[in-house]
Amino acid sequence: MPELPEVETIVRDLKLVQEKTFSAIKVQDPFVLRQPASDFIHALKKQRIKKILRRGKAIVVELSSGKFLVIQVMMTGQLVINAHPDKHTRIIFSFSDGSSLLYNDQRRFGQLRVVKDLGEINYFNILGHEPFSKEFTPEYLYEVCQRSQRPIKNFLLDHTVVAGIGNIYACEILFRSGVSPKRPVSKIKKAETLIIHQQIKAVLDEAIKYRGSSMRNYRDGAGQKGKFNQLLSVYAKEGELCQQCHEPIVRMVQAGRSTFYCQRCQK
DNA sequence: AGGTCGACCTGGCAGC
DNA sequence: TGCTGCCAGGTCGACC
Numbered sequence: 001m002p003e004l005p006e007v008e009t010i011v012r013d014l015k016l017v018q019e020k021t022f023s024a025i026k027v028q029d030p031f032v033l034r035q036p037a038s039d040f041i042h043a044l045k046k047q048r049i050k051k052i053l054r055r056g057k058a059i060v061v062e063l064s065s066g067k068f069l070v071i072q073v074m075m076t077g078q079l080v081i082n083a084h085p086d087k088h089t090r091i092i093f094s095f096s097d098g099s100s101l102l103y104n105d106q107r108r109f110g111q112l113r114v115v116k117d118l119g120e121i122n123y124f125n126i127l128g129h130e131p132f133s134k135e136f137t138p139e140y141l142y143e144v145c146q147r148s149q150r151p152i153k154n155f156l157l158d159h160t161v162v163a164g165i166g167n168i169y170a171c172e173i174l175f176r177s178g179v180s181p182k183r184p185v186s187k188i189k190k191a192e193t194l195i196i197h198q199q200i201k202a203v204l205d206e207a208i209k210y211r212g213s214s215m216r217n218y219r220d221g222a223g224q225k226g227k228f229n230q231l232l233s234v235y236a237k238e239g240e241l242c243q244q245c246h247e248p249i250v251r252m253v254q255a256g257r258s259t260f261y262c263q264r265c266q267k
Numbered sequence: 268a269g270g271t272c273g274a275c276c277t278g279g280c281a282g283c
Numbered sequence: 284t285g286c287t288g289c290c291a292g293g294t295c296g297a298c299c
Contacts (some may be wrong), residue, residue: 002292030274057293074293076277088277107276110294123294148268150270158270159294166292208286215292236291255271 002073002218003057004131004164006208006226010079011054013221014061017081017101020049025211026092028085030148032077032105034113043067043114044093056127056163060118069114070121071103076217077110079103083223106217131200136162145185145193152188152196153181154255165200168213171260173199175234177240180266181252181259206231234260 002010022044025093027037048064059079061069071079076088085092091103091112102122103112120123129136144151144161155161156170165173174181176199179192212218212226215236219225233243238251242262252259 008290072293075291105276106278107291111294140283148269154270157293168292213292218292256273 002077002212003166003169004054004204005169005210005228006212006218006220007054007057007059007073007164009211009220009226010073011052011059013081014052014059014079014101016221017095017099018049018052020095020097020099021046023094023096024092024094024123027090028092029090029108032090032103032110032112034111040114040203041113041212044069055124055130056159057166058121058123062112067114067116068118069112070118072111072123073105074107074109074111076106078217078219078223079212079221080106080219080223081221096198123159126160127163128159129164130163131204136197138194141197142190142193145188147186148166149184149186151181151182151254152179152185153259155185156200157255157257162200164204167257168215169203169207171235172233173203174266175261176203178266180263181261182255234262236260 025041026045030037033040049061050064051062053060059071063069082099083102085102088104088106089102090105093101115121129140143243146156153170153174156165156173157167173196177196179196207213207228210228210231211220213228213232214225234249237249237260240249242249242265245262245264247262247264249260250263
C-alpha cells in the first residue's frame with residue numbers, strides 16, 4: 001500500500017470531511033468489507049466523524065457512536081473526496097451536506113470494517129512503535145536488532161518492529177544510511193543503528209512533506225499523485241547510476257520482494 | 268520459534 | 284493484435 005507517508009497524507013487530506021455526517025453508504029463491491037454490508041452501512045449511517053488518525057498503515061475514523069471505521073488501503077486503495085466514481089470504485093460514502101468520499105481499489109486487497117474496539121483487529125495488537133513516537137528510540141532499535149539474524153531490509157519491513165515502513169522507504173532509508181540491505185541485524189553496530197534510526201525519521205518526514213511517492217496507483221485525498229518520486233535514490237532504479245558513486249543500482253529479491261541498492265555505497 | 272513463501276486480486280508492460 | 288509471463292506500495296497463514 002501506500003506506506004506511512006502516503007497514508008499520513010491521505011489522513012491529513014481527510015480533515016476536510018471531519019465533523020461531517022454520513023447520510024448514505026453505497027456498497028458497489030462487498031468484497032472489500034470484512035463484515036456484512038448491511039452491518040457496515042448500519043454502523044455508519046447518521047454517524048458524525050469525530051476524528052481521523054493513522055496507526056501504522058491503517059486509517060482510523062472515530063465515529064460519534066464511539067465505534068471506529070478502520071480502512072486498510074493495502075496496495076491500491078484510494079480515498080478521494082468529491083470525485084466521479086469509476087470501475088474501481090468499491091464504496092461511495094455520501095455526507096449530509098451533499099459532499100462525498102469514494103473508496104477506490106483496483107486490486108481489492110484493501111479492507112474496511114467498523115469495530116467497537118481497535119483490539120478486535122489483530123493488526124493493531126501486534127503493531128510496533130510508531131517511528132515518530134517517543135518510544136521509538138535508537139536504544140529500542142538497537143535492542144530489537146540484537147534479537148534477530150534477519151537481513152536489515154526484511155527487519156525494517158516488519159511492522160511488529162516499527163510501524164509504517166514499506167518496500168520503497170526501507171530501500172531509501174538503507175541507501176541514505178550506507179548500510180547493505182543484506183546485513184544481519186545482529187551484526188549492525190550501535191553507531192549504525194543511530195544513523196538508521198535518524199534516517200527512518202528523516203526519510204519518512206521528507207516523504208510526508210512531498211505528499212508521498214506515486215509509483216502506480218497511489219493518490220492523495222484530492223486524487224493527486226505524490227511528489228517524492230523525484231527524490232528517490234534507489235527504489236525502482238535498477239541499472240541507473242548511483243548519484244554518489246556512479247555505480248549502477250542493483251535489484252535483488254529478499255523475502256520475495258524487490259530490493260534496490262548500491263553495492264559500493266552500502267556496506 | 269523465527270523467518271520465508273505463496274496466496275489474495277487486477278492490470279500494465281515487455282517480449283515474442 | 285494477442286498471447287504469456289512478470290511485476291506491483293501489504294498482510295496473513297501455512298510451512299520449513
